[in-house]
Amino acid sequence: MTVKDCISEIEKIAPLRYQEPYDNAGLIIGNPNDKVTNILITLDVTEVVLQEAIACKADLIISHHPLIFKGIKKINGNSETERCIQLAIKNDIAIYACHTNMDSANAGVNAKICEKLGLINTRILQPKTNSLTKLATYVPHAYVEKVQEALFAAGAGCIGNYDKCSFSAEGIGTYRANEQANPFIGNKNEFHKEPEQRIEVILPNERTHAVVNALLEAHPYEEVAYDLFPLQNTFNLVGDGMIGELPEAMDTKTFLQNVKTTFGCGIIRHTAITKNSVKRIAVCGGSGSFLIEDAIRNGADVFITADVKYHDFFQAENKTIIADIGHFESEQFTKELFYEILKKKFYTFAIQISKVSTNPINYL
Numbered sequence: 022m023t024v025k026d027c028i029s030e031i032e033k034i035a036p037l038r039y040q041e042p043y044d045n046a047g048l049i050i051g052n053p054n055d056k057v058t059n060i061l062i063t064l065d066v067t068e069v070v071l072q073e074a075i076a077c078k079a080d081l082i083i084s085h086h087p088l089i090f091k092g093i094k095k096i097n098g099n100s101e102t103e104r105c106i107q108l109a110i111k112n113d114i115a116i117y118a119c120h121t122n123m124d125s126a127n128a129g130v131n132a133k134i135c136e137k138l139g140l141i142n143t144r145i146l147q148p149k150t151n152s153l154t155k156l157a158t159y160v161p162h163a164y165v166e167k168v169q170e171a172l173f174a175a176g177a178g179c180i181g182n183y184d185k186c187s188f189s190a191e192g193i194g195t196y197r198a199n200e201q202a203n204p205f206i207g208n209k210n211e212f213h214k215e216p217e218q219r220i221e222v223i224l225p226n227e228r229t230h231a232v233v234n235a236l237l238e239a240h241p242y243e244e245v246a247y248d249l250f251p252l253q254n255t256f257n258l259v260g261d262g263m264i265g266e267l268p269e270a271m272d273t274k275t276f277l278q279n280v281k282t283t284f285g286c287g288i289i290r291h292t293a294i295t296k297n298s299v300k301r302i303a304v305c306g307g308s309g310s311f312l313i314e315d316a317i318r319n320g321a322d323v324f325i326t327a328d329v330k331y332h333d334f335f336q337a338e339n340k341t342i343i344a345d346i347g348h349f350e351s352e353q354f355t356k357e358l359f360y361e362i363l364k365k366k367f368y369t370f371a372i373q374i375s376k377v378s379t380n381p382i383n384y385l
């Protein structure tokens with residue numbers, strides 16, 4: 022098995038294109054074709070985790086948070102990140118991160134939190150918008166399949182659990198080629214009518230370049246006619262946070278106490294307990310203050326997240342109870358998530374969850 026095989030299993034759930042622009046998810050160190058015999062899963066890559074990987078002979082570390090976030094100009098061991106890079110390369114250990122792409126995946130970080138809380142009827146709290154484009158192009162009959170396949174292969178035509186989605190309609194294209202042209206069908210200086218099919222496909226914005234290139238490559242015409250339309254559709258299966266319900270309303274303090282136990286929190290910082298019982302729960306693993314308004318708008322009795330600043334707590338305004346359970350605590354089960362995804366496919370394989378707690382925060 023190769024690094025690429027492991028990655029592709031994870032990216033079926035959390036494609037890299039879901040990651041935020043500031044992120045650096047993906048294969049950070051190593052070669053996609055490197056052989057893998059032993060995988061170590063962690064939330065963060067630290068020197069202690071690398072020592073653990075060396076000791077257990079892991080050749081691939083899968084982490085939630087990327088080891089490298091921004092450009093590094095020197096690698097001489099002055100920071101923990103640089104020392105981790107050195108250790109990984111010296112010991113032939115590949116490092117792969119699956120971060121905000123797993124945060125916004127439908128079966129990702131937040132689905133796991135909901136599962137731990139026993140929530141039902143879950144859905145994405147803030148589905149992605151303005152992230153889809155429609156491409157329409159006009160193809161002579163003999164090339165319809167070739168063009169379609171090229172578009173699909175470049176990442177167009179995926180809707181939810183379906184791929185290769187497209188729509189076609191018959192029509193007549195017209196053109197007149199000038200003296201410099203070299204028309205694929207028809208003659209120079211003659212008005213030409215050609216039966217064509219209009220093919221429409223949907224694609225994620227960031228695939229536009231790749232899809233248009235694939236189109237130009239597969240289409241037989243010298244000048245390819247195509248249109249790109251920005252779409253306002255929401256992408257319900259991708260986005261930030263999640264909301265769901267407890268099977269039965271629960272006493273608020275009991276619920277928060279359960280959360281504390283389930284997530285092993287040293288402390289939970291929360292706003293005033295303005296409701297005696299709670300049922301609808303919103304969650305966002307990691308820093309989720311940007312979703313407070315969405316949690317309120319969607320009627321969440323409690324919003325469980327982390328990294329909430331003093332002034333952000335004021336946004337609760339007695340409409341919801343914001344509960345900051347800690348960044349590490351909220352995302353810790355992401356390790357279990359990676360484990361389950363990989364174990365399902367590679368069940369005989371050596372996959373282990375790191376025993377190191379990488380939480381840098383302690384509570385007195």
Ligand SMILES: [Zn+2]
Binds near residue numbers: 306308
């Ligand atoms: Zn995080």
